[in-house]
Amino acid sequence: MKLGVMNPVLYSMSLEKAVEYISKLGVQTIEIGVGGYPGKTHVDAKEYLDNPSKINELQELLRKNNIEISALSCHGNPVHPDKSVAKKYHDDFIDAILLAEKLQVDTIIGFSGCPGDSEHSRLPNWVTCSWPNDYLEVLDYQWNKVLIPYWKQTSAFAQQHGVSKIAFEMHPGFCVYNPSSLLRLREAVGNIIGANFDPSHLFWQGIEPAQAIKALKGAIYHFHAKDTKIDKANTAVNGVLDTGSYTDLSERSWVFRTVGYGNDYSVWKGIISALKVAGYDGAISIEHEDALMSPREGLEKAISFLKEVIIYESAGEAWWV
Secondary structure: EEEEEEEEHHHOOOOHHHHHHHHHOOEEEEEEEEEOOOOOOOHHHHHHHHHHHHHHHHHHHHHHHHOEEEHHHOOOOOOOOOOHHHHHHHHHHHHHHHHHHHOOOOOOEEEOOOOOOOOOOOOOOOEEEEOOOHHHHHHHHHHHHHHHHHHHHHHHHHOOOOOOOEEEEEOOOOOOOOOOHHHHHHHHHOOEEEEEEHHHHHHOOOOHHHHHHHOOOOOOEEEEHHHHEHHHHHHHHHHOOOOOOOOOOOOOOOOOOOOOOOOHHHHHHHHHHHHHHHOOOOEEEEOOOOOOHHHHHHHHHHHHHHHOOOOOOOOOOOOOO
């Protein structure tokens, strides 16, 4: 495994300064946002595609600092019911694929997206229950008329351009939000679809990450290191579905935290060990979204914590048997 960072936490720095900074901290990989929600502050895929010299400069910067690209990130909603919004996210995703081809990166990270409830919708509609039966009709439309056809077509394009892994973050609000929905889309579209496994979105749903990792063996293509702290008192009253502001920390049922501040070493060691058992040996990419810590403090604490739990080397043969 390799210690990595998702770059939006570093947007206050230039790309050059950011890469030098994480290299000095012992980071080995970087996950680069090139469009969609992660933004284009460091790398705008379209600009790089139009200017090959910028691609060479990026590769040289990373080589000089011993940093590898673990993936390109382009989270968005390319199946948004508003066609103009969908096109923006779709175009960003296509540009991400084309840039990945130039950079010889085989993994793109994103969201599955969420359509509306019909072709006449204006906004997405995330279904969270199966009754009344209207919701089953919505799901049938979303999956069979929109989601599966879109990702079949986009996955075919990705494969034509050297991208073999589209890693979806299982995120509530989108059609793929847990292991069963991830595996459903993977079965329908093909093995190019896998997970960007982010425990933070699973913790608050009541999912045990180590068990989910077992269920997704062979389908985990990337990993986000982000934690969640569940407020047991608030959850006891209002449950885990929470539409309150992320900044209203005392009232929320749960909040995102830097790794180690939501769950302790034993939980994270169990997650890393489960990844190893499942055959995942890629980047452990820190995503910092902790409202209680500055980007620098949160990132450096996460790096220090993860250095204690990541399993860097192969075990080799069982020498003691």
